Amino acid sequence: MEAFRIVGGTRLQGDVRVPGAKNSVLKLMAAALLAEGTCTLVDVPDILDVRIMAELLNRLGCEVAYEIGRGTLSVTVPSGPGHRADYDLVRAMRASISVLGPLLARQHAAEVALPGGDAIGSRGLDMHVQGLQALGAEVELRHGYLVAEAPRGLIGAEVRLEFPSVGATENLVMAAVLAKGRTVLDNVAREPEVVDLCRMLRRMGARIEGVAGSTLEIEGVEGLHPVEHRVVPDRIAAGTWAFAAAMTGGDVVVRGGESGHLELVLDKLTDAGAQVSDAMDGFRVVGPQRPRSVDVATLPYPGFPTDLQPFMVALMAVADGASMITENLFEARFRFVQEIARLGAQVRVDGHHAYVRGVPGLSGAPVEASDIRAGAALVLAGLVADGETTVHEVAHIDRGYDGLEVALRGLGADVQRIGVPAVEPI
Numbered sequence: 271m272e273a274f275r276i277v278g279g280t281r282l283q284g285d286v287r288v289p290g291a292k293n294s295v296l297k298l299m300a301a302a303l304l305a306e307g308t309c310t311l312v313d314v315p316d317i318l319d320v321r322i323m324a325e326l327l328n329r330l331g332c333e334v335a336y337e338i339g340r341g342t343l344s345v346t347v348p349s350g351p352g353h354r355a356d357y358d359l360v361r362a363m364r365a366s367i368s369v370l371g372p373l374l375a376r377q378h379a380a381e382v383a384l385p386g387g388d389a390i391g392s393r394g395l396d397m398h399v400q401g402l403q404a405l406g407a408e409v410e411l412r413h414g415y416l417v418a419e420a421p422r423g424l425i426g427a428e429v430r431l432e433f434p435s436v437g438a439t440e441n442l443v444m445a446a447v448l449a450k451g452r453t454v455l456d457n458v459a460r461e462p463e464v465v466d467l468c469r470m471l472r473r474m475g476a477r478i479e480g481v482a483g484s485t486l487e488i489e490g491v492e493g494l495h496p497v498e499h500r501v502v503p504d505r506i507a508a509g510t511w512a513f514a515a516a517m518t519g520g521d522v523v524v525r526g527g528e529s530g531h532l533e534l535v536l537d538k539l540t541d542a543g544a545q546v547s548d549a550m551d552g553f554r555v556v557g558p559q560r561p562r563s564v565d566v567a568t569l570p571y572p573g574f575p576t577d578l579q580p581f582m583v584a585l586m587a588v589a590d591g592a593s594m595i596t597e598n599l600f601e602a603r604f605r606f607v608q609e610i611a612r613l614g615a616q617v618r619v620d621g622h623h624a625y626v627r628g629v630p631g632l633s634g635a636p637v638e639a640s641d642i643r644a645g646a647a648l649v650l651a652g653l654v655a656d657g658e659t660t661v662h663e664v665a666h667i668d669r670g671y672d673g674l675e676v677a678l679r680g681l682g683a684d685v686q687r688i689g690v691p692a693v694e695p696i
């Protein structure tokens with residue numbers, strides 16, 4: 271068991287580089303299943319979730335090679351991959367369900383374990399399932415697995431999503447690119463990671479129109495070919511660094527950060543008193559002495575991302591004034607409020623609203639990461655807390671950040687990774 275030990279009080283200063291997006295690369299790895307041969311992804315972060323997806327692809331008969339130093343990952347797909355995603359992997363990483371669409375499209379069959387409860391709430395799969403059924407698949411739940419079949423292949427259809435779900439959009443696009451005829455997907459998610467997936471699919475030979483809009487029109491093709499593709503920069507990692515600068519009154523240049531993917535976030539940070547400007551190959555954030563309070567509500571892209579909501583709560587915890595943070599996507603993301611309260615934050619949660627009363631300072635304490643973003647937000651809170659903060663369960667943070675503590679030390683923070691002995695019951 272590992273933890274981060276943080277001694278607060280440093281103003282972060284320097285440059286940091288953002289790798290390719292976790293939430294994109296996992297889907298791009300799944301998309302590789304759509305073509306026989308070797309797809310190569312560039313700018314792949316060295317994170318646990320990538321390794322879980324690599325194991326999943328291995329078990330499907332693919333060969334995955336990862337050159338960590340260069341951030342290059344290649345997936346070699348055989349002519350007939352398997353079609354089962356086992357429970358142990360899906361349980362470890364919900365994004366495993368993104369192999370459902372490609373396997374159904376390519377193999378006309380897929381068996382994917384149902385993801386269980388997740389630390390950020392019960393996230394449904396109804397839109398994934400209904401969309402695939404509209405494309406002609408038969409989907410049923412058998413012994414804990416979603417079993418999907420389309421013996422004669424998928425057939426293009428019109429599908430309107432009830433909500434612009436990222437995962438459902440991605441699964442349906444990957445299913446439709448090899449379906450017979452034309453598919454129209456309406457009310458789709460427009461996140462930069464969805465756009466990245468569509469771009470890779472187009473380069474593989476898929477015919478997709480309307481990319482980056484709310485309606486995608488897809489003309490199915492007979493087959494796709496492998497490509498090399500650079501992963502879109504991780505806007506949530508870039509946002510994390512922007513918050514790190516804003517919280518510590520620091521001065522950080524986020525290299526490789528795409529400010530155009532964070533417009534609303536950077537506007538909110540500016541409202542809170544930070545100065546944001548363009549920098550070579552990225553953007554720069556200079557934090558205020560003390561942040562001002564701002565209200566935020568999470569929404570699908572281009573709204574404020576739910577993944578950055580815990581960081582906003584952390585920033586507002588030390589702001590001058592009170593603010594209202596509204597979570598419209600995953601209510602359970604507020605679970606981390608009880609942890610940040612251990613540092614002295616004053617937050618009251620009522621349904622999907624959190625009312626945060628800023629305090630002049632936090633005080634270091636032991637806390638626990640419950641998911642990737644909550645964990646990283648607690649680390650940032652520890653940076654401004656008085657004394658020592660220990661963030662336990664860093665395995666959650668490692669799922670999404672490539673050496674968070676190393677990058678923080680590069681900016682001057684006092685953060686160490688330590689081993690924590692497990693408590694043995696007597």
Ligand code: UD1
Pocket residue numbers: 292293294296365392393394395396397398399433434435436437438459576577599600
């Ligand atoms: C992805 C991201 C996650 C991000 C989220 C929203 C990955 C690996 N994860 O998750 O980090 O927070 O987008 O930007 O890319 N829903 C249903 N039924 C469905 C599908 C979704 O009810 O069939 C609901 C979910 O419960 C949730 C909301 O829709 O309330 C958003 O989910 P979705 O956009 O699908 O998020 P994910 O793809 O799971």
